[in-house]
Amino acid sequence: MLEELGWDAGWAARADGPGTPARVLRADGGRAVLATGHGDLRVDAAGRALVTGDWVTYQPGGTDGVDGTVLSRLPRRTELVRGAGGRAAARQVLAANVDLVLVLVSLAAPPSAARLDRLLAVAWDSGATPVVVLTKADLAAGTADAERDEVAETALGTPVVLTSAVDGRGLPELGRLLRPGRTAVLLGVSGAGKSSLLNALAGTAVAATGAVGRTGRGRHTTTARELTVLPGRGLLLDTPGLRGVQLWEADGGLDAAFADLVELAERCRFRDCRHAGEPDCAIAAAIADGTVSARRVASHAALRREVGWLRERYDARLRAEQRREWRRLSRAVRSGRRSRPRPAR
Ligand SMILES: Nc1nc2c(ncn2[C@@H]2O[C@H](COP(=O)(O)OP(=O)(O)OP(=O)(O)O)[C@@H](O)[C@H]2O)c(=O)[nH]1
Numbered sequence: 001m002l003e004e005l006g007w008d009a010g011w012a013a014r015a016d017g018p019g020t021p022a023r024v025l026r027a028d029g030g031r032a033v034l035a036t037g038h039g040d041l042r043v044d045a046a047g048r049a050l051v052t053g054d055w056v057t058y059q060p061g062g063t064d065g066v067d068g069t070v071l072s073r074l075p076r077r078t079e080l081v082r083g084a085g086g087r088a089a090a091r092q093v094l095a096a097n098v099d100l101v102l103v104l105v106s107l108a109a110p111p112s113a114a115r116l117d118r119l120l121a122v123a124w125d126s127g128a129t130p131v132v133v134l135t136k137a138d139l140a141a142g143t144a145d146a147e148r149d150e151v152a153e154t155a156l157g158t159p160v161v162l163t164s165a166v167d168g169r170g171l172p173e174l175g176r177l178l179r180p181g182r183t184a185v186l187l188g189v190s191g192a193g194k195s196s197l198l199n200a201l202a203g204t205a206v207a208a209t210g211a212v213g214r215t216g217r218g219r220h221t222t223t224a225r226e227l228t229v230l231p232g233r234g235l236l237l238d239t240p241g242l243r244g245v246q247l248w249e250a251d252g253g254l255d256a257a258f259a260d261l262v263e264l265a266e267r268c269r270f271r272d273c274r275h276a277g278e279p280d281c282a283i284a285a286a287i288a289d290g291t292v293s294a295r296r297v298a299s300h301a302a303l304r305r306e307v308g309w310l311r312e313r314y315d316a317r318l319r320a321e322q323r324r325e326w327r328r329l330s331r332a333v334r335s336g337r338r339s340r341p342r343p344a345r
């Protein structure tokens with residue numbers, strides 16, 4: 001049944017071309033595994049850039065080792081995007097058509113508020129709804145509730161669920177956020193407990209889980225982004241631990257993650273107030289009277305700078321590519337002119 005995979009009238013209206021609709025469970029190197037509603041199928045992506053969660057249409061048949069060929073990719077409803085690739089700013093789509101972004105934060109070590117800010121901005125920017133999931137509550141000896149309150153302050157406006165894959169805490173609460181046809185992606189650093197949570201919710205070991213080193217960091221056990229269908233309950237998309245998350249033009253996501261600050265800043269005297277000592281600054285006043293934390297304000301400013309920086313790099317690269325393309329075209333035109341025979345009279 002396609003509905004179990006998230007199919008609905010909206011998708012049906014967009015898949016009016018030829019081929020049969022199916023959802024991408026996994027995509028790698030020109031191939032993809034599709035869930036068809038009656039079994040999985042290995043297909044040739046036919047040159048299309050597919051990511052896990054995409055809806056496609058396909059037709060049976062193909063060459064070496066595949067059972068079908070993709071005909072089209074349906075326009076995505078949501079896209080989880082990060083900047084990647086350091087100097088050569090690039091846009092990487094991590095997952096498509098997800099409804100919920102579960103941002104996992106382990107309580108085995110003190111959570112990093114800066115990292116959470118960053119993950120939440122990426123999550124908000126996707127168009128899906130973020131939920132913070134605190135994992136390994138069993139390791140946060142006695143202080144788990146206090147940690148939850150602290151994280152709730154960082155994640156202002158985002159629900160926070162306290163869980164443990166070991167003692168089962170919070171799993172029913174998390175289960176209630178899922179439903180058949182709804183897709184949730186698991187996001188977080190290596191060792192955060194993404195695959196363990198997937199297994200706990202599935203009730204069986206569908207994904208391999210890893211060891212955690214003495215530093216508390218994971219070992220990158222999961223290596224591919226993969227969608228798992230929990231029959232009658234929903235879909236979970238497990239991802240490899242993110243080494244770093246750059247924001248990708250996530251201004252919208254940033255504004256959502258820091259909605260309280262954005263609203264406050266409207267009351268600053270200057271429209272372009274940088275909240276760095278300007279007179280009648282509402283943010284400075286709120287820090288002074290303790291209604292907002294200076295840490296959040298600094299984090300917001302730093303992430304905004306990063307978005308601006310990434311965009312500049314990307315624009316510069318785009319301009320360079322356009323120049324190269326223009327040179328290539330004009331060379332082609334010139335040589336075409338030379339070799340074209342004169343029109344006969
Ligand atoms: N005590 C405890 N340990 C947990 C819990 N959840 C996960 N772990 C352990 O944490 C380690 C890492 O868990 P994984 O589920 O592999 O983490 P991951 O986020 O999938 O990591 P990558 O695949 O590397 O990105 C494993 O040794 C798990 O057994 C939990 O709720 N409590």
Ligand SMILES: [Mg+2]
Nearest residue numbers: 194195221222
């Ligand atoms: Mg994993």
Ligand SMILES: [Zn+2]
Nearest residue numbers: 268273275281
């Ligand atoms: Zn200000």
